[in-house]
Amino acid sequence: MQITKLSTHVGVEVTGIDLRQPLDAETARRLKEALIDNVAMVVRDQKLTPEDLFRIAQNFGEVMDQDHPKYxxxxLPAIKRHSNWNLDTGGNPVKEGIYWHTDGAYRERPPQFTMLHAVELPDAGGNTNVANLRAGYQSLPEDFRRRLEGMRTANVRLASRAEDRNYNNLHIMQQGGQVPTEHPLVRTNADNGQKGLWFNPQTVENIVGMDPEETQDFLRDLMDQVIRPEFIYAHKWRLGDLFMWDNRSSMHKVDFDYDTSQHRLLYHAMTLGERPF
Ligand SMILES: [Fe+2]
Structure with missing residues (x-):
């Protein structure tokens, strides 16, 4: 197995391993460490069934059921068929993940790792971009970091000021939504003790003590400061890739720049994280 860094701050590539074979404890440990250290990791040349992905994900933690079980x-309630041809509750193609976000931030215990396996891809485009928000946070002035550390976010399925009009989540909010879940704006990664910014602008209704409008302006401005080119890895998909990231230390988004008459099909799994602290 070869592990190669893809850039200084984010991304690592793994080759020379067939994940369908049982993983010994040392190999599993090295993979998890590479993922956490580099925030995003691609394991090349896999050929996985949904059942294989479920079994592999178990090496990284407790596999979670999906937000929207219909996909x-x-x-296998934990494995999603992530397709650009999936339809939402309103009968329109789902445009998922096109804005910077971290997964499942409205949950009390949000997902730790998200994993995607490429089964069908368009001829070009559809990159998945991951930004290292640990590095982004460290790049901020110390007094500003201290101020951010005191802030808490109130999270729902879809914030009233969200750019994302994800119809499935909108539908849930229209049905009565949920009690907001409070999380710290600066989160400690339990595995390496490092702090990073952690929020999803699509789920933060407000920062405690600010109104929703002020909150969105504040978060947008913060994102402009920390999501810088040197902290981003743009993953250009190859068939057979198993790509994963650490949701505790990053945001991600997909480029919706491809020919949607072509099928983009990925198998999707998430493992359970600790309660943010
Ligand atoms: Fe996502």
């Missing part, structure tokens, strides 16, 4: 495989 899961029958009998």
């Amino acid at each position: 899961s495989f029958p009998g």
Whole structure:
């Protein structure tokens, strides 16, 4: 197995391993460490069934059921068929993940790792971009970092000021939404003790003590400061890739720049994280 860094701040590539074979404890440890250190990791040249992905994900933690069970495989509620041809509750193609976000931030225990396996891809485009928000946070002046550390976010499925009009989440909010879940704006990664900014602008209704409008302006401005080119890895997909990231230390988004008449199909899994602190 070869592990190669893709840039200084984010991204690592793994080759020379077939994840369908049982993983010994040392190899599993090295993979998890590479993922956490580099925030995003691609394991090349896999050929996985949904069941294989479920089994592999178990090496990284407790596998979580999906947010919207209708896209899961029958009998496998944790594995999603992530397709650009999936339809939302309103009958329109789902445009998922096109704005910077971190997954499942409205949950009390949000997902730790998200994993995607490329099964069908368009001829060009559809990159998945991951930004290292640990590095972004460290790049801020110390007095500003201290101020941010005191802030808490109130999270719902879809914030009233969100750019994302994800119809499935909008539908949930229209049905009565949920009690907001409070999280710290600066989160400690339990595995390496490092702090990073952690929020999803699509789910933060407000920062405690600010109104929703002020909150969005503040978060947008913060993103402009920390999501810098040197902290971003743009993953150009190859068939067979298993790509994953650490949601505790990053944001991600997909480029919606491809021919949507072509099928983009990925298998999707998430592992459970600790309660943010
Ligand atoms: Fe996502």
